[in-house]
Every structure is written in C-alpha cells, then in structure tokens.
Amino acid sequence: MLPDGVTLHDGFLDAVAQIALVGALRTVAAVAPPRRMEAPNGRRMSVAMTSAGRVGWVTDRKGYRYEPRQMNGAPWPPIPAEALAIWRAVSGWDSDPDCLLLNHYAEGAKMGLHRDADEGEFAAPVVSVSLGDPARFRIGGLARRDSTKSFELRSGDVLVMGGASRLIWHGVDRIRYGVSPLLARGGRLNLTMRVVAG
Ligand SMILES: O=C(O)CCC(=O)C(=O)O
Numbered sequence: 001m002l003p004d005g006v007t008l009h010d011g012f013l014d015a016v017a018q019i020a021l022v023g024a025l026r027t028v029a030a031v032a033p034p035r036r037m038e039a040p041n042g043r044r045m046s047v048a049m050t051s052a053g054r055v056g057w058v059t060d061r062k063g064y065r066y067e068p069r070q071m072n073g074a075p076w077p078p079i080p081a082e083a084l085a086i087w088r089a090v091s092g093w094d095s096d097p098d099c100l101l102l103n104h105y106a107e108g109a110k111m112g113l114h115r116d117a118d119e120g121e122f123a124a125p126v127v128s129v130s131l132g133d134p135a136r137f138r139i140g141g142l143a144r145r146d147s148t149k150s151f152e153l154r155s156g157d158v159l160v161m162g163g164a165s166r167l168i169w170h171g172v173d174r175i176r177y178g179v180s181p182l183l184a185r186g187g188r189l190n191l192t193m194r195v196v197a198g
Pocket residue numbers: 101103111116128130135137153170171172190192
C-alpha cells in the first residue's frame with residue numbers, strides 16, 4: 001500500500017516509448033550537460049543533474065533554488081514533447097510543468113532522503129519517470145522521522161507524488177547497475193516534472 005497521493009503507474013512506458021524518451025533527453029543533455037553539483041554543505045552529489053524548461057533546479061554552497069539560466073548564461077532547453085505527454089496523461093493538472101529535472105545515476109550513485117520543497121506550487125504533483133537500471137526507491141511520510149518503506153522503480157515506471165503526499169520524504173537507496181540495456185552508457189535516468197511558479 002502506497003501513501004494517499006502516491007500513485008505508481010507500473011510499466012507506463014513500453015520499450016518503444018522508453019527509447020523515444022531517451023532520445024529526446026539526449027538532446028536536453030547535449031544543450032545542458034548534466035553536472036554533479038555541490039550541496040549547500042559542500043559535498044558533491046553522486047547524481048549528475050540538469051534541467052529543461054523555463055527554470056532549472058541548481059544547488060551550490062548558496063543553497064537549493066531554481067534559476068532561469070544555466071551556469072554559462074544560456075537558457076535551459078525546452079521540455080521534450082514526449083515528457084509533456086506523460087505529464088498530461090497522469091498529473092491531473094491543467095497546465096504544463098515549468099521544470100523537468102533530469103538525473104543520471106552512474107554506478108554507485110544514490111540520493112538521500114529529501115523533500116521536493118523548492119517549488120512555488122504544492123497543489124501540483126511531481127511526476128517522476130524511471131529509465132534504465134532499476135532503483136530501490138524509499139518513501140516516508142511528511143515528517144523526517146516517520147517510518148519509511150522501499151520498493152523498486154523499473155524502466156518505464158511513472159510515479160506521481162501529489163495531494164496529501166506532495167511533500168513526503170523520499171530518496172534512492174541504490175541502483176542495480178548493469179541490469180538494463182536501455183542506456184548506452186549504462187546506469188539510470190530519472191526525470192521529474194514540477195510546477196515551480198504557482
Ligand atoms: O531518482 C528518483 O527516482 C527520485 C529523484 C528525486 O527525488 C528528485 O530528483 O527530486
């Protein structure tokens with residue numbers, strides 16, 4: 001049983017749709033190369049990240065925030081149509097997201113327990129799409145100390161975190177590196193779409 005507001009669309013994307021989405025994300029990464037950014041505490045994240053959309057999520061010693069431009073001053077690339085189609089199908093929200101955050105997990109990468117709380121619109125859900133190697137995904141509750149449970153996210157799965165669970169704690173314990181043939185360089189891609197401006 002998942003918490004109220006969390007919906008897992010198991011195997012939402014078939015193999016053809018996964019390949020098309022990976023191709024579109026390759027274009028995003030060519031225009032805005034993923035980087036391992038510094039957390040506010042100075043530690044470099046193991047996940048390499050980039051964005052598409054009106055704003056992109058960044059972190060450095062100054063903190064977590066959304067920026068309208070990349071570090072080099074260029075705008076972020078547009079959110080690919082293949083990703084917007086997923087948002088429109090599952091979000092239940094009547095406008096499009098203004099940020100797509102793209103995460104690449106290489107061997108050994110993980111993401112600590114956190115909340116997606118830098119956005120300006122918490123009524124809109126976060127829609128998360130998994131591609132490539134499987135991940136052990138952990139979710140808790142609204143409080144940091146709430147008990148957690150974990151389940152596997154596989155290539156093609158779409159997870160929606162909204163409603164009463166829009167601000168739940170979640171993270172990725174590990175990936176099972178080398179399982180999926182989807183990505184030429186291996187590892188896992190995750191994209192999340194968010195509404196930053198309310
Ligand atoms: O990789 C995932 O499945 C989760 C990513 C995530 O929580 C985030 O980017 O905020």
